[in-house]
Amino acid sequence: MNESKHSAWKEFSKGILRENPVLRLVLGTCSTLAITTSAQNAIGMGLATTFVLVGSNAVISLLRKVIPDKVRIPCYITLIAGFVTVVQMLIEAYSPALRDALGVYLPLIVVNCIIFGRAEMFASKNKVLPSILDGLGMGVGFTATLLAMGIVRELLGSGTLFGFPVTAGVVEPILIFLLPPGGFFVFGMLVAAANKLAGRKGGAPAELSCCQICPHGAACAGPKESAGKEPTHD
Amino acid sequence: MIKELVAIFLAAILTENYILNRFLGICPFLGVSKNLKTATGMSVAVTVVMVIATAATWPIYTYVLTPLGLTYLETIVFILIIAALVQLIEIVLHRYVPALYNALGIYLPLITTNCAVLGVTMLVIERGQSDPNFGFVASLVDAFGSGIGFLVAMVIFAGIRERIADNDIPKSLRGLPITLVAASLTAVSFLGFQGLVDGMLG
Numbered sequence: 001m002n003e004s005k006h007s008a009w010k011e012f013s014k015g016i017l018r019e020n021p022v023l024r025l026v027l028g029t030c031s032t033l034a035i036t037t038s039a040q041n042a043i044g045m046g047l048a049t050t051f052v053l054v055g056s057n058a059v060i061s062l063l064r065k066v067i068p069d070k071v072r073i074p075c076y077i078t079l080i081a082g083f084v085t086v087v088q089m090l091i092e093a094y095s096p097a098l099r100d101a102l103g104v105y106l107p108l109i110v111v112n113c114i115i116f117g118r119a120e121m122f123a124s125k126n127k128v129l130p131s132i133l134d135g136l137g138m139g140v141g142f143t144a145t146l147l148a149m150g151i152v153r154e155l156l157g158s159g160t161l162f163g164f165p166v167t168a169g170v171v172e173p174i175l176i177f178l179l180p181p182g183g184f185f186v187f188g189m190l191v192a193a194a195n196k197l198a199g200r201k202g203g204a205p206a207e208l209s210c211c212q213i214c215p216h217g218a219a220c221a222g223p224k225e226s227a228g229k230e231p232t233h234d
Numbered sequence: 235m236i237k238e239l240v241a242i243f244l245a246a247i248l249t250e251n252y253i254l255n256r257f258l259g260i261c262p263f264l265g266v267s268k269n270l271k272t273a274t275g276m277s278v279a280v281t282v283v284m285v286i287a288t289a290a291t292w293p294i295y296t297y298v299l300t301p302l303g304l305t306y307l308e309t310i311v312f313i314l315i316i317a318a319l320v321q322l323i324e325i326v327l328h329r330y331v332p333a334l335y336n337a338l339g340i341y342l343p344l345i346t347t348n349c350a351v352l353g354v355t356m357l358v359i360e361r362g363q364s365d366p367n368f369g370f371v372a373s374l375v376d377a378f379g380s381g382i383g384f385l386v387a388m389v390i391f392a393g394i395r396e397r398i399a400d401n402d403i404p405k406s407l408r409g410l411p412i413t414l415v416a417a418s419l420t421a422v423s424f425l426g427f428q429g430l431v432d433g434m435l436g
Binding site for chain 1: 254255256257258259260261264265306307308309310313314317346347348349352353356357360405406407408409410411412413414415417418419421422424425
């Protein structure tokens with residue numbers, strides 16, 4: 001019993017630091033860069049993605065023996081798109097302001113590589129409970145990273161936190177942190193910090209893994225990329 | 235009319251660049267831009283799929299989903315159309331134009347989950363709703379311009395990365411972080427185009 005609790009905790013916690021989807025696996029970069037202009041948007045995007053991630057991981061894991069291997073990609077995409085539509089309708093009903101803030105990036109959760117990547121690397125090979133925990137952990141890791149980026153960019157770019165003035169009026173806000181270059185720069189610095197921390201524990205620097213998910217990714221990204229190496233628990 | 239289309243085309247490349255201004259298609263931008271040849275191949279494939287996908291999704295949204303009141307199915311329908319189209323293009327190229335298939339074929343499966351393609355099909359619909367003059371032709375021009383903008387950003391960045399590769403970079407910044415910093419500086423240079431298109435044609 002203790003043993004299974006331990007491994008369940010491991011499944012959940014790996015997404016937060018050790019295999020953080022954004023900083024270590026480098027998945028879902030588009031939404032990470034685009035919507036982190038404020039801490040509030042970051043939380044909204046993080047929670048929406050977590051919902052889709054947990055839902056799709058659970059259903060794909062349940063259906064992993066039913067879906068034929070050859071048509072798995074269209075099947076996954078349809079399932080994920082279904083969950084994204086649910087989230088879109090929920091947000092439209094309860095928080096139209098958030099929908100306007102996230103704009104096109106909300107439906108684009110469909111093509112967020114985190115969700116597809118976890119389906120392919122984890123949920124399709126593991127039982128339901130570990131898959132749900134994996135989705136939850138990855139979602140929390142994603143939300144936390146977005147929040148960190150949102151806080152940095154909002155604080156430096158507009159001098160506020162969650163809309164409340166902090167340094168505004170004392171320090172002149174640096175507008176460029178809200179613009180696209182600021183997004184790339186803050187993300188680069190966060191990845192560098194994560195690399196440094198992971199390096200102390202003997203971890204390798206982060207590498208883009210959206211290409212590992214794609215069956216042809218290795219071919220077009222050059223010979224350097226290696227195949228995904230996720231342990232299976234089944 | 236022509237003037238407006240030219241403005242849409244130039245804006246899509248310079249001021250609303252998909253990668254550097256809208257953060258769509260970052261994965262291929264960071265992953266496939268290691269050398270010029272793959273960067274060009276990928277971008278051409280993306281451009282082709284963007285235009286064909288827009289040509290397919292726009293009429294379906296306007297003449298099927300809207301009259302039936304099914305616009306909330308946009309996400310599911312669009313991603314499935316794109317997935318099917320990519321498959322179809324792959325089969326047709328493989329069968330009839332093997333030379334082109336060998337050049338672009340390996341990039342095609344990646345494109346289904348490329349957010350730039352789904353992004354362009356949805357953004358032209360959104361823009362068409364707020365601006366009645368933004369019709370089918372304008373959408374196609376916008377999609378084509380977005381693809382060319384993608385190509386421009388990829389090619390510029392592939393050149394920059396080939397130069398970075400030979401430099402002595404601090405250990406923590408090696409690999410992805412320095413690539414992102416370089417992307418940030420490239421994005422700064424694209425900020426310089428802000429207002430250019432309006433100033434030129436307005």
